[in-house]
Amino acid sequence: MMSITIDFKTPSTITDALLEMPEYEKVAQTSLMNKIGLGSKEQAQLYFHQGALDKKSTHAILHAHATIVNSQRSKAKLLQILNELDEQSVEVIYPTFEPQEIDIKEAKKAFLQELQLPKKTRLILFTASNLKTAGVKEFIQTIMSLQARNFRVIIASDKQQITALKFQISKYNFDDTLILYEDFHNMDLLFAVSDIFVLPTHNTAFSTDILKAMYYKSAVFTTANSSSCEVVDVFATMSDPSDASLPFKIDALLSRKEDLKLIKKQNRKIAKKFILSKALQTLVRISEPLKL
CATH class of the missing domain: 3.40.50 (Rossmann fold)
Structure with a gap:
């Protein structure tokens, strides 16, 4: 043949x-x-x-x-x-993408213990190879608008991107809320331990990170201009990178355990179709x- x-x-x-x-x-x-x-x-x-x-x-x-x-x-x-x-x-x-075999519950437990954080802490992830075009400015503004306190924020990228970001965000007071990772050794692990993934991107291209986050049981948010919105529902779709409704949606998920759990389960089911x-x-x- x-x-x-x-x-x-x-x-x-x-x-x-x-x-x-x-x-x-x-x-x-x-x-x-x-x-x-x-x-x-x-x-x-x-x-x-x-x-x-x-x-x-x-x-x-x-x-x-x-x-x-x-x-x-x-x-x-x-x-x-x-x-x-x-x-x-x-x-x-x-x-x-080809997912790793990760015990999400155990990975999250170990991760929080390593950071000495309470076991009920929620993790909000933002990552991209180009932080600016992926909407890091809008992401920071969203985080600063949240009313909840039971969370930590992870921003991960390469050393050059994170170094530049440190200068850009020096005017903000994050206390101990923000965690920055340079060249993190296992990005799948970060997706697995996170609860919410936010990508307020200016780019139109489809981001595989949305599917990864969904697969590893995260609630996700991305912009309507990105082709990634084709695999998420209306609740997860931002009208633009500065969508004013996003902080309210994230606060709602942080305060409603059952709603967040349901979305995580649904996202996993959807993402399995695209591995x-x-x-x-x-x-x-x-x-x-x-x-x-």
Whole structure:
């Protein structure tokens, strides 16, 4: 049986996993075809599209058996631009991740003990590779507006981002509420011990961190401009990064244990549908006609 060919601009967790499977291979490239803007001596059967639409990606999309995009918004935009494209040939598979096996309850207990915090302390997490565009300013403003006192705030990123943040927030009085982590060794653990994840992002791209937080049983909030809002409900969707209703929502969850517990359980159930193994099952289904 011949291999199923795939192509993409940028590798991802999904494409990396597919290329480890014997029945898939990346379409062969030739320098001559690259020069004329097509980039392949043959067209991939599955094309993974993200980012700007250019001549090369347009050609690949129109000649692929199926095009994979990472949000409903991306699909709608693609169909709007390429009128000749068959809607049935475009599939949405959200950016995915491979979760770690973590005992969430025990991890949270150990984490709070290490920080010498009461066992009922709630943890609110904010993390991003670019804190500014992810809405750290708006996040800080939200935290300063909270009325509850039974929480701590974790902000995690690389050393450069955290160093810059320390200067930016020096005017605020956090007392002992804020915990900063530089290059934390296990981000999945931080998601697992947190109760609420807030991402008031200015970015439109889908953030896998939303799915990670949901999987590890966190309540989540993100902005309507982000494609990540496609996997959350109205309560979890912010109208913009400065949504004035967010502090009230977080305060409500901090004071209502049963409501927070229910949301955590629901989020876990939703996120399980989007882990790597589920995404690969979807791709195998899409690939079935190509194996004939």
